Amino acid sequence: MAFTSLATAVCLLMVFNGCLASWWSLGVYNDLSERVVDSTPCESLTNILNSSQQTFCNYNRKIVNSIAIGTRRGIVACQQNFANWRWNCTTFTGENLFGAFVKNNTRETAVINALLTAGAERQIALDCRDEKLPNCTCQINGDNGVVNSTFFLYECSFDIAKAHDIMSKFLETPSNDDTAIIAEHNHNVGSNLVGQRYRKCRCTGFSGSCSVQTCYFASPDIDTIGQRVREKYGSSVEVTVNASNSALQPVVQTINNHDNELVYLKRSPTFCNQDTTYGILGTVGRQCSNNLSDPDSCDIICCGRGHITVTATQPKQCCSFIYCCRIECQDCGEETFTEYFCK
Ligand SMILES: *[C@@H]1O[C@H](CO)[C@@H](O)[C@H](O)[C@H]1NC(C)=O
Ligand SMILES: *[C@@H]1O[C@H](CO)[C@@H](O)[C@H](O)[C@H]1NC(C)=O
Ligand SMILES: *[C@@H]1O[C@H](CO)[C@@H](O)[C@H](O)[C@H]1NC(C)=O
Ligand SMILES: *[C@@H]1O[C@H](CO)[C@@H](O)[C@H](O)[C@H]1NC(C)=O
Ligand SMILES: *[C@@H]1O[C@H](CO)[C@@H](O)[C@H](O)[C@H]1NC(C)=O
Ligand SMILES: *[C@@H]1O[C@H](CO)[C@@H](O)[C@H](O)[C@H]1NC(C)=O
Ligand SMILES: *[C@@H]1O[C@H](CO)[C@@H](O)[C@H](O)[C@H]1NC(C)=O
Numbered sequence: 001m002a003f004t005s006l007a008t009a010v011c012l013l014m015v016f017n018g019c020l021a022s023w024w025s026l027g028v029y030n031d032l033s034e035r036v037v038d039s040t041p042c043e044s045l046t047n048i049l050n051s052s053q054q055t056f057c058n059y060n061r062k063i064v065n066s067i068a069i070g071t072r073r074g075i076v077a078c079q080q081n082f083a084n085w086r087w088n089c090t091t092f093t094g095e096n097l098f099g100a101f102v103k104n105n106t107r108e109t110a111v112i113n114a115l116l117t118a119g120a121e122r123q124i125a126l127d128c129r130d131e132k133l134p135n136c137t138c139q140i141n142g143d144n145g146v147v148n149s150t151f152f153l154y155e156c157s158f159d160i161a162k163a164h165d166i167m168s169k170f171l172e173t174p175s176n177d178d179t180a181i182i183a184e185h186n187h188n189v190g191s192n193l194v195g196q197r198y199r200k201c202r203c204t205g206f207s208g209s210c211s212v213q214t215c216y217f218a219s220p221d222i223d224t225i226g227q228r229v230r231e232k233y234g235s236s237v238e239v240t241v242n243a244s245n246s247a248l249q250p251v252v253q254t255i256n257n258h259d260n261e262l263v264y265l266k267r268s269p270t271f272c273n274q275d276t277t278y279g280i281l282g283t284v285g286r287q288c289s290n291n292l293s294d295p296d297s298c299d300i301i302c303c304g305r306g307h308i309t310v311t312a313t314q315p316k317q318c319c320s321f322i323y324c325c326r327i328e329c330q331d332c333g334e335e336t337f338t339e340y341f342c343k
Contacts, residue, residue, distance in 0.1 A: 021048050023170075024097050024116055026064070027071030056170050063135065063166060066127045067120040074119025077226030078111065082233075084289075084296035086271040086303075092279055099279015101269055105182050107236040110262035113183050114190030115229045117167065122194045122219050125163035129156045136162045157217040160195045167191065178241045178265060185248060185263050189232065192260060193225045229262075236262035272303035286342045302342035311338045 025048045029040070042049070042057035042064070049057055049064075057064045078089040087108050091097050102109040128136035138156025171187055173180045197217040203210035220228075237258040239248040250258055269275070274282030288298035288307055298307040313336045319329040 021095050021097060023048060023053060023067070024071060024075075024112065026068040027075045027116065027119075028091065028097065029068055052172060053170060056172075060135070060166075060170075062127075062133050063124065063170070066123045066133065067167070067170060070120035070123025071116050072119070073123065073222045074116040074226075077119065077222045078115050078229075080223065081226040081230045082111075084294065085230075086283060086301060087268070090279070090281060096279055101275075101278040101280060103179075105179055105265035106268040107233055107262060107264045108268060110182070110186045110189075110236055110264050111229055111233050113186040114193070114232070114262055115226060116190070117171070117187040118190035118194050118225045118229070119222055120170075121160075121163045121167045121191055122222060122225070124166050125158040125160055125194065125219060128159055128163060135166060158197060158219050160197060160219065164191050164195070176246060181241055181246055181248070182239070182263055182265055189260060189262055190225075190229070193228050194219050196220060232262045236264055238267070239263045239265065241265075270303065272305075283342050288340050288342055290338075290340050298340050298342065305343045307340045307342050309338060309340055311336055313337075 026045070029045070029048065042054060042061060045057060045064075046054065075089070075091065079091075082089040089098070089108075089111075092099060096102070098108070098112055102112060124133070124136075127133050129138040131137055136159055138159070167187075171184070173184050197219050199215050200218045201213045201215035204212045204214045237255055238251040239258065240251060241247070242249055248258065248263055250256075269278070269280060271280055272283055274280060274284070283301050283303060284305075286301050287296075288301040289296050290307075290309075291297060292299060313334040315331055316333055316335040317329045318332040319327050322328050
């Protein structure tokens with residue numbers, strides 16, 4: 001991934017240009033080898049963290065480290081899950097990590113807020129369970145204990161509620177502008193996905209008889225959360241913010257339950273044409289699929305401009321297993337393959 005080189009550039013740019021990015025950029029801070037972030041003093045994050053987050057960092061350096069690692073995992077999950085979409089979660093160097101268009105509070109902004117929050121919160125829960133943070137431990141109360149004669153639950157579980165509590169303190173929203181209200185809603189959507197925990201068990205009875213099981217609660221992995229967020233991208237709800245009570249009101253009034261949906265204020269750009277001011281690369285030259293049922297079908301990705309078909313050949317190798325024990329390969333002609341690219 002073009003990720004590592006980019007990350008260093010972001011910070012240099014921010015340090016020297018003094019531009020203010022958002023906490024999202026924690027996810028690309030340095031090359032995020034875990035120790036580098038950990039040993040970075042909070043003061044050098046002034047271009048990423050706003051004043052309240054700076055204060056948070058001063059008292060919770062280790063937690064900010066977990067947030068950075070989790071945010072990065074969220075970004076990776078975003079790029080993997082959206083690789084075949086017109087908007088593919090591209091990141092840039094500088095102030096606007098995902099491009100300036102996200103300031104319009106579109107569905108993509110919602111995806112980013114939900115997925116990066118989920119990544120961070122999940123990482124906090126993981127680090128709590130592994131006793132890496134001073135503020136929390138593995139969850140040993142609640143659901144734990146003997147459930148019935150054959151079923152025990154005593155291993156460390158994720159304490160999702162505590163992780164949520166910690167992340168909320170980091171994201172604390174004293175301001176009441178539309179952007180903050182929308183962001184908070186989408187943070188919670190991401191957070192709820194982390195909270196959809198499930199029971200993982202293994203057999204510990206005599207000779208694997210499974211008469212006793214050891215279980216704990218785990219959270220969905222970040223890739224699964226990424227898939228859920230991508231599904232929600234499709235069903236996200238356009239809203240307005242009621243100025244008198246800050247309530248989110250769906251524009252289409254027949255939608256009455258948007259509590260667990262991503263919400264957005266403005267329609268997205270098409271992402272078809274390049275617009276570098278807003279961080280939109282356009283789809284000229286994008287590889288696409290000639291299969292109409294694929295999400296990256298040329299029909300969708302190329303925005304009606306059509307595509308070019310490139311047929312190429314590559315040397316083929318034929319390998320066989322020789323008894324015993326090696327594999328032998330030989331060149332055996334060429335194979336052709338076809339690729340499609342947007343005009
Ligand atoms: C942001 O929203 C405004 C108002 O709807 C619109 O005119 C503008 O084109 C949008 N910008 C981008 C980059 O989508
Ligand atoms: C974490 O624990 C430290 C030390 O006890 C405390 O100062 C800090 O406020 C706690 N942070 C959170 C987010 O609860
Ligand atoms: C014990 O509880 C588990 C979890 O609720 C359940 O799946 C299992 O069937 C129960 N076993 C018995 C013997 O009741
Ligand atoms: C800092 O950023 C968070 C999350 O983006 C936001 O909720 C909070 O209002 C900001 N605080 C200040 C003092 O701007
Ligand atoms: C905004 O909220 C107020 C107070 O709850 C309500 O009376 C009003 O009808 C709402 N505005 C719209 C446009 O729905
Ligand atoms: C995302 O799309 C842009 C152009 O739209 C392309 O340059 C880039 O390689 C794509 N990234 C991935 C990871 O596919
Ligand atoms: C097109 O894609 C669909 C779904 O991804 C798949 O089931 C189908 O076999 C593909 N068709 C061709 C011709 O590859």
